[in-house]
Amino acid sequence: MMVKQISIFVENRAGQLLKVTDVLAAHQINMRALSLADTRDFGILRLIVDDADKAATALTEAGFVYSITPVLAVIIPDEPGSFSHILHVLADGGINIEYTYAFLSQSSDHACMIFRVENAEKATEVLQANGVELAMQQELYRQ
Amino acid sequence: MDRCYQPEIETMPVEEIKKLQSERLVKQVAHVFANVPYYRHLMEEKGLTPADIHGVEDLHKLPFTCKQDLRDTYPYGLFAVPMDDVVRLHASSGTTGKQIVVGYTQHDLDIWDEIAARQLVAVGGSKHDMVHVSYGYGLFTGGFGLHGGAQRLGATAIPVSSGNTKRQITILRDFGSTILCCTPSYAAFIGETLHDMGLGPEDISLKAGIFGAEAWTEEMRRDIEAKLGIKAYDVYGLTEIMGPCVSYECSAQTGMHVNEDHFIVEVIDPDTGKVLPEGERGELVFTCITKEAFPLLRYRTRDIGIISRKPCPCGRTFIKMSKPMGRTDDMLIIRGVNVFPSQIEGVLMERGYSSNYQIVVNRVNNTDTLDVYVEILPDQFSDTVRGVSAAEHELEEALKSLLGIVAIVHLVAPKSIERSTGKAVRVIDKRKLHD
Ligand SMILES: [Zn+2]
Numbered sequence: 001m002m003v004k005q006i007s008i009f010v011e012n013r014a015g016q017l018l019k020v021t022d023v024l025a026a027h028q029i030n031m032r033a034l035s036l037a038d039t040r041d042f043g044i045l046r047l048i049v050d051d052a053d054k055a056a057t058a059l060t061e062a063g064f065v066y067s068i069t070p071v072l073a074v075i076i077p078d079e080p081g082s083f084s085h086i087l088h089v090l091a092d093g094g095i096n097i098e099y100t101y102a103f104l105s106q107s108s109d110h111a112c113m114i115f116r117v118e119n120a121e122k123a124t125e126v127l128q129a130n131g132v133e134l135a136m137q138q139e140l141y142r143q
Numbered sequence: 144m145d146r147c148y149q150p151e152i153e154t155m156p157v158e159e160i161k162k163l164q165s166e167r168l169v170k171q172v173a174h175v176f177a178n179v180p181y182y183r184h185l186m187e188e189k190g191l192t193p194a195d196i197h198g199v200e201d202l203h204k205l206p207f208t209c210k211q212d213l214r215d216t217y218p219y220g221l222f223a224v225p226m227d228d229v230v231r232l233h234a235s236s237g238t239t240g241k242q243i244v245v246g247y248t249q250h251d252l253d254i255w256d257e258i259a260a261r262q263l264v265a266v267g268g269s270k271h272d273m274v275h276v277s278y279g280y281g282l283f284t285g286g287f288g289l290h291g292g293a294q295r296l297g298a299t300a301i302p303v304s305s306g307n308t309k310r311q312i313t314i315l316r317d318f319g320s321t322i323l324c325c326t327p328s329y330a331a332f333i334g335e336t337l338h339d340m341g342l343g344p345e346d347i348s349l350k351a352g353i354f355g356a357e358a359w360t361e362e363m364r365r366d367i368e369a370k371l372g373i374k375a376y377d378v379y380g381l382t383e384i385m386g387p388c389v390s391y392e393c394s395a396q397t398g399m400h401v402n403e404d405h406f407i408v409e410v411i412d413p414d415t416g417k418v419l420p421e422g423e424r425g426e427l428v429f430t431c432i433t434k435e436a437f438p439l440l441r442y443r444t445r446d447i448g449i450i451s452r453k454p455c456p457c458g459r460t461f462i463k464m465s466k467p468m469g470r471t472d473d474m475l476i477i478r479g480v481n482v483f484p485s486q487i488e489g490v491l492m493e494r495g496y497s498s499n500y501q502i503v504v505n506r507v508n509n510t511d512t513l514d515v516y517v518e519i520l521p522d523q524f525s526d527t528v529r530g531v532s533a534a535e536h537e538l539e540e541a542l543k544s545l546l547g548i549v550a551i552v553h554l555v556a557p558k559s560i561e562r563s564t565g566k567a568v569r570v571i572d573k574r575k576l577h578d
Contacts, residue, residue: 007526009519011556037528041553044526063557065519069526098527116526 002070002120003137004052008045009065012038020045020064027058033114035101048073048103048114052137072115072123073103075133083113086132093126095119144458145394148264148296149257152404153459157452160403160460165198167432168407172196172205175438178223181216182206182440202407202430203418208442213243213383222246224436234282235382245382246436252291254433255385258402259292262391265400265457266351266376268322270297273348275320277329278356279305284386285356289324292388298322305329308336315347323352327359327367327375334370344372353378355387358467358485360492364396377466383442384429390464393457400461401450405433408464409441410450413471424449424481426471427464445471447483475504475572477511480548484569487515487550490541495522501560505573512551515542519554 010016017036024031024047033048049055052068059066076082090097096118103112112135117123127134147153155163173193175182185206186192195204213221222229229246247255263274274293278285280302293300303314305325311333314320323330330352337343349371355378367375379399380387389406390399401408410425411418419425427448431438446467455463469483476482484502491500499518504511515538523534531554538552561568 005526007524009524009531009554009556011559016556039528039532042531042555044528044531046526065521065524065557067521067524067526 002124003048003073003114003135005069005071005114005116006047006049006052006055006059007067007069008047008059010036010043010045012041012043016043017045019062020059023058023062023064024049024055027054029055029058033101033103035099035114037099046101046114069116070120072117072120072127073135073137074113074115074127075135076111076113078109078111086113086127089127089130089132090115090117090123093123095123095126144456146264146267147459148261153261153400153461155404155460157460161199163404164407164432165200167404168199168202168430169193169196171430171432171434171438172440174435175223175440179221179438181212181220199407202409202441205430205440207416207428208439210243210383210443210445214241217241218244219246221439222436223438224248229436232282233284233287233382233386235284243383248435251385251434251436254405255288255388256291256295258385258388258391258405259288260295261292261402262353262376262378262388263289263292263296263298263322265391265393265459266322266353266374267394268293268296268298268351272296272298272321273301273319274298274322274324275301275303275311275315275318275349277303277305277311277323277325277333278387284380284382288380288385288387289353293322308333309340312337312340312342312347315349319348321348321350323349323371323373325352325354326357327354327363328357330354330367330371330375331363334367338370344370347371349373351376355379360489362492379464379467381444383437383439383444384431385434389429390461393455393459395456397455398451398463398465400455400459400463403461406431408450408462410448411443413443413445413447413474414476421450421452421462424468427467443471447471447474447485473570475502475570477504477513478548480546482513482546482548486545487542490538490545491517494538494541496520496538497557499558499560501568502570503573504571511574513548514551514553516553516555516560518557518560520557523554 030050031047035046037044098116100113100115103114176193228248230249231247234242234244276286276290280286290300290302352373352375364375376392378387378391380389390401392399407430409418409428411428413426427444427446429442430440447469448467449465450462452462469485473484474481497518497520501516503514535552535554542550
């Protein structure tokens with residue numbers, strides 16, 4: 001139930017982000033979710049793409065330092081309190097969230113959030129036991 | 144205890160060494176004063192005559208000799224014997240400037256052979272050994288030094304010289320070489336080539352290696368030892384003083400014993416010229432006390448090191464010097480502290496960081512700042528800001544405990560550090576722009 005996220009080390013300088021997106025575009029790789037964590041010196045660009053392996057090869061060739069991290073793509077029904085519910089489920093299950101960000105879903109009846117947690121396997125169990133729906137990599141691109 | 148080539152000298156009590164050095168220094172100063180007008184002039188400028196030098200305690204009174212003095216007197220201005228008595232010349236080009244030339248009498252060559260034989264015995268060598276010399280033979284002193292030592296010892300010298308690595312391996316295997324002498328980087332390359340040929344340590348008879356003439360790390364030593372299945376030893380020397388084997392490593396592998404019956408070593412502050420006590424880091428300075436043809440007094444090597452007379456488990460009593468830790472030319476003075484880029488590089492290498500780094504020194508509000516930029520490698524990258532910051536912080540702590548001053552570490556993207564001719568520019572001192 002895990003989704004492959006690509007985290008890329010980028011320097012906090014003009015044009016650094018563009019270099020990454022240019023490489024992906026040149027290899028016809030689609031981005032579906034993106035989050036940037038940054039400090040004064042550097043940033044970590046986190047991406048969910050349609051073909052993580054192809055992206056990895058392209059990034060290696062272009063000389064980027066990156067890592068592939070398993071993350072959870074959690075489906076969040078489009079109704080009040082649903083995000084809060086998921087946070088409760090994780091907290092009750094003793095799962096620490098490293099970070100979370102939104103996924104650009106093309107569906108109107110639900111949203112999708114990416115969660116990076118300390119123990120992804122356990123988090124999957126906890127979420128499924130509480131009836132929370134998870135999306136798989138290929139599902140994210142079904143449309 | 145190690146076996147020694149000349150135990151009566153190599154394990155001489157320290158007091159006797161000092162006495163011997165004093166006698167020889169007095170004689171040498173008289174020889175130099177009488178036969179080298181350049182030195183006589185330098186001494187007279189300081190109001191000195193040989194009568195002022197009574198022993199090692201007066202050494203500090205003598206003028207230093209610098210590389211520039213050698214250039215100014217090129218080619219034969221510092222020779223102390225008539226050319227008829229010179230039986231060999233060697234030269235060193237240096238990376239910048241004019242070459243220098245040195246000469247040897249037969250007696251000088253005999254001493255060189257003797258100290259090279261000491262090195263060979265210190266690594267376990269004997270007359271049964273096959274000494275494979277892959278240093279270059281020619282004007283460079285590398286090849287001839289250990290070659291002569293091997294013959295003196297009664298071992299078999301194999302003058303392979305450098306280059307053609309496959310042929311080196313053929314000779315290693317067919318001739319049964321047991322001791323390899325070359326630069327450490329070439330030893331590592333021979334090891335790799337051996338591996339690429341599908342061979343390993345079991346296919347050769349090597350047991351020890353004597354590697355010098357360039358800087359190398361402990362990591363490199365372990366790597367060479369594993370690849371070739373040998374013990375790897377360090378050796379130090381320079382053409383100006385003799386050539387390889389001015390100092391030699393023993394079984395302890397923790398520094399090199401200086402052949403104190405022939406050379407006096409001092410460590411000085413490169414800025415002030417003041418002699419530093421044992422254990423302090425500074426510029427290594429050598430005085431030749433037995434050399435006839437080219438006897439330098441207080442020669443400033445520009446190599447940075449530490450000397451120590453702590454007893455060595457090998458039994459030798461000669462003072463030990465550390466592996467050179469850098470060059471005075473590279474020294475930075477940051478907030479009053481001497482910092483060598485090689486120290487910073489050492490911290491990075493120990494922790495598996497890239498050799499592509501850059502040290503930036505600046506002056507902000509009248510205070511020196513030290514920033515170290517290091518290109519991140521995939522192994523050091525975790526996908527959280529916290530992880531990357533923790534890696535930076537760990538390096539900062541290590542640098543602070545080593546240098547005694549604060550350095551700010553920045554992990555940066557691969558290939559982002561400016562390069563000149565393929566190599567990263569190591570040091571940028573922006574303070575000079577403000578002067
Ligand atoms: Zn020793």
